[in-house]
Amino acid sequence: MSSVADRDLRISKLTKEFATFTAVKSLDLVVPQGSFFALLGPSGCGKTTTLRMVAGLDTPTSGSIHLGDLDVTYEKPYRRPVNTVFQNYALFPHLDIYENVAFGLRRRRSPEVARQVDEMLALVELTSQARKKPPQLSGGQQQRVALARALINRPEVLLLDEPLGALDLKLRRSMQLEIKRIQTEVGLTFVHVTHDQEEAMTMADTIAVMNAGVIEQMGSPTELYENPATTFVANFLGQSNLIAGKIIGREGDVVKVQMEGTVVSIPADRAHADHGDGWVGIRPEKVLIAPAGQPIDAPGNHMTGAYVTDVSFVGVSTQYLVRMPWGQELMAFEQNTGVRGIIPVGTAVDVSWRPEFAFLLDASQDVNAGIEEA
Structure with a gap:
């Protein structure tokens, strides 16, 4: 048996084939003990199937699942130190909240049921609701009951589908922070499956972006957002402007790219291609615009001859579409700080961004990958 110190969830070459398609393809993954890990991707990418195999609800076609040294690949669900919280909560409507939470302990004839239930209700801030039935609670409260009922069994891994x-x-936004608080307090491994990018970025320490049964990229929310390695990740996680260019080559710690008549620089550690054609990527909030001829606070790639084609005011920011001289429309998001007014449709503008914010992707990838799904 492994020591308590090493109880990482290790998935190796995990594959699940159904009659007509392969849902998960030779997946390798290590989820460190005590971390909050998110599997993020569109419907049908294999994330829920992966979760169900870890829970023991689906049997892998091949590969293995370990918790530390414990091989749980073919173990019955109830024999695994794993619990699952589903979207529909699956609470017992005829039992009150207290008895819903106590259910697993009573079944195992655990000692000190009252103390453990009281502690768990306090953790999820539902002490005052203990004698209500689930239908009397709001959706957010029912979700917290489902969490408490799973956590009281002290699983090593909590799966959230x-x-x-x-x-x-x-309510979703406040629950994101609530679940993150609970995870930090109990210190268990949480594996969270979602198609909601904001949810994954708010809650997880590490995100694995899944697409068509494989992991496209894995890292911290900041890393994936600032430096996506594929067009799918660039488009699925937030929005990106991707502009065709020809890679000139590396000069020191930057890669130079000929992009529609302008030579732009990309930091070498954000360049995921080194020769041939590429996609120059820049996030909309990093694109700065100003009426033609006015200064822009962005030393770097400066382009003229553009004009505003669409303006959307969304409260905290204004979102512009800007048609570039080569015909492509770029997105530019600007915080509504009040420093200047909204630039009207039809205004001629100059466009710029700081080179250190750009990234470079291989042009063999589909420029639209991830857009429909997001």
Whole structure:
């Protein structure tokens, strides 16, 4: 048996084939003990199938699942130190909240049921609701009951399958912070499956972006957002402007690219291609615009001859579409700080961005990958 110190969840060459397609293809993954890990991707990418194999609800076609040294690949669900929280909560409607949470302990005839249930209700801030039935609670409260019922069994890994999908936007946002707080307090490994990019970025320490049964890229939310390695990740996680260019070559710690008549520089550690054609990527909030001839606070790639084709005011920011001289429309998001007014449609503008914010992708990848799904 492994020591308590090494209880990482290790998935190796995990594959799941159904009659007509392969849902998960030779997946390798290590989820460090005590971390909050998200599997993010569109419907049908294999994330829920992966979760179900870890839970023991689906049998892998091949590959292995270990918790530390413990091989749980073909272990029955109830024999695994793993619990799952589903989107529909699956609470017992005839039992009150207290008894819902106590259910697993009573079944195992655990000692000190009352103390453990009281502690768990305090953790999820539902002490005052203990004697209510699930239908009397809001969706967010029911979700917290489902969490408490799973956590009281002290699983080593808690699996969350689209746990906030049934909640409205405002409640979802507060529950994201709530679940993150609970995870930090209990220190267990949480594996969270979601198609919601904001949810994954708010809650997880590490995100694995899945697409068509494989992991496209894995890293911290900042890393994936700032330096996507594929067009799918660039488009699925937030929005990106991708502009065709020809790679000139590396000069010191930058890669130079000929892009529609302008030579742009990309930091070498953000260049995921080194020769031939490439996609120059820049996030919309990093694109700066100003009425033609006015200064832009961005030393670097400066382009003229563009004009505003669309303006959307969304409260915290204004989102512009800007048609470039070569015909492509770029997105530019500007914070509404009040420093200047909104630039009207039709205004001639100059466009710029700081070179250190750009990234470079291989042109053999589909420029639209990830857009439909997001």
